[in-house]
Amino acid sequence: xxxxxxxxxxxxxxxxxxxxxxxxxxxxxxxxxxxxxxxxxxxxxxxxxxxxxxxxxxxxxxxxxxxxxxxxxxxxxxxxxxxxxxxxxxxxxxxx
Amino acid sequence: xxxxxxxxxxxxxxxxxxxxxxxxxxxxxxxxxxxxxxxxxxxxxxxxxxxxxxxxxxxxxxxxxxxxxxxxxxxxxxxxxxxxxxxxxxxxxxxxxxxxxxxxxxxxxxxxxxxxxxxxxxxxxxxxxxxxxxxxxxxxxxxxxxxxxxxxxxxxxxxxxxxxxxxxxxxxxxxxxxxxxxxxxxxxxxxxxxxxxxxxxxxxxxxxxxxxxxxxxxxxxxxxxxxxxxx
Numbered sequence: 001x002x003x004x005x006x007x008x009x010x011x012x013x014x015x016x017x018x019x020x021x022x023x024x025x026x027x028x029x030x031x032x033x034x035x036x037x038x039x040x041x042x043x044x045x046x047x048x049x050x051x052x053x054x055x056x057x058x059x060x061x062x063x064x065x066x067x068x069x070x071x072x073x074x075x076x077x078x079x080x081x082x083x084x085x086x087x088x089x090x091x092x093x094x095x096x
Numbered sequence: 097x098x099x100x101x102x103x104x105x106x107x108x109x110x111x112x113x114x115x116x117x118x119x120x121x122x123x124x125x126x127x128x129x130x131x132x133x134x135x136x137x138x139x140x141x142x143x144x145x146x147x148x149x150x151x152x153x154x155x156x157x158x159x160x161x162x163x164x165x166x167x168x169x170x171x172x173x174x175x176x177x178x179x180x181x182x183x184x185x186x187x188x189x190x191x192x193x194x195x196x197x198x199x200x201x202x203x204x205x206x207x208x209x210x211x212x213x214x215x216x217x218x219x220x221x222x223x224x225x226x227x228x229x230x231x232x233x234x235x236x237x238x239x240x241x242x243x244x245x246x247x248x249x250x251x252x253x254x255x256x257x258x259x260x261x262x263x264x265x266x267x268x269x270x271x272x273x274x275x276x277x278x279x280x281x282x283x284x285x286x287x288x289x290x291x292x293x294x295x296x297x298x299x300x301x302x303x304x305x306x307x308x309x310x311x312x313x314x315x316x317x318x319x320x321x322x323x324x325x326x327x
Contacts (some may be wrong), residue, residue, distance in 0.1 A: 001171055004171055005171065005174055005176075006168075007175060007319070007320075008171075008174040008177065008178035008179075009178070011175070011178035011179055011182060012178045012181050014182065014210065015178070015181040015182035015183075016181075018182075019181060019182050019183045019191075019259065020183040020184055020185045020191035020327065021183075021191075022183070022189050022190055022191040023189070023190060023191065024097065024183065024187055024190070024192060024193065025097060025186075025190060025276065025301040025302050025305055026098070026279060026298070027191055028189065028190040028300065029280075029289075029294060029297045029298050030103070030283075030289070031291055032297065033289045033294065035103065035283075035288050035289050038102040038103060038288065039100040039101070039102050039103065039228075039231055040102040040228065041098060041099040041225065042101065042221070042225025042228060042229065043223075043225065044102070044222060044223055044224055044225035044289045046223050046224050047224060047225035048224070048225065049102050049181060049224055049226070058122070061181075064140065064224070065177075065178060065181050067223070068177050068178075068181075068219055068220075068223060069174045069177060069178060070220055071219050071223060072111075072170060072173045072174050072177055072215060072216070073170055073174065073210065073214055074175075075170075075219070076166065076167070076169065076170030076268055077170075078156075079166065080163065080166045080167075082235045083128065083131065083132070083162075083166070084158050087132055087155070087156045087157050088155065088157070088301065089132075089158040089237045
């Protein structure tokens with residue numbers, strides 16, 4: 001299981017260390033025209049890809065990224081479970 | 097390219113959310129029928145239920161291949177999410193990151209690919225405040241529907257003419273330009289920035305970011321397929 005998600009986990013760890021802090025294309029253009037002040041800061045749990053009590057540092061970003069991967073994994077499990085429930089698929093197919 | 101809240105008119109955002117949900121519903125129905133198969137009830141009964149349950153009717157069940165496809169979709173979603181956290185410098189003071197729409201739809205098909213992108217965008221908006229919750233419909237339209245769904249059909253259309261690698265490179269680049277143009281159009285129509293200002297600027301910077309998208313997409317596809325073959 002972990003092996004299948006190793007590549008994304010390594011990617012978020014690398015991103016936490018080397019990711020560019022420059023604004024992205026849209027942020028850059030909106031800044032150019034003074035629109036960036038209109039952006040409403042969202043108050044999500046891990047806003048800015050940081051763990052709130054760990055502050056703004058690479059470890060915090062890496063852990064926030066891993067939390068994102070785990071959330072996607074959870075959604076996927078829930079979706080698979082829901083499809084099984086809806087279709088009454090048994091968890092294990094009976095042996096022939 | 098994630099539009100934050102405050103850039104778009106709320107009514108317009110609502111309309112885009114409605115459009116996004118319609119397409120996602122269609123994709124979900126298509127994926128549901130792809131990962132399940134009709135199984136005659138009497139086969140199920142013979143496999144363990146009491147003889148009294150034998151009927152001639154059929155019902156849908158999740159197939160083994162379908163379950164594998166769902167697991168693969170989760171892997172692709174995790175990889176796209178991770179790749180989107182990696183911002184690379186593009187030119188003076190600007191960075192870019194992968195969208196991954198073409199990567200997802202080439203690997204999983206247009207329906208699952210679009211859903212995967214939508215899940216990534218939903219997680220980013222609700223958990224990380226990356227892209228506004230009210231602008232979620234717009235972001236799904238731009239990056240999932242245009243960046244994955246529409247781009248896939250362009251890829252499929254030109255693949256026969258220019259070959260797989262070139263069509264992936266071209267469509268991955270185009271997916272970024274399409275999504276950026278739609279993003280500029282939405283912000284321009286909301287009159288947050290005049291369309292004549294935002295459209296050329298967004299187009300210019302994203303033609304450059306698109307080049308990175310093209311090469312990252314083809315690289316990721318090769319790595320992902322290699323990992324898949326080895327596991």
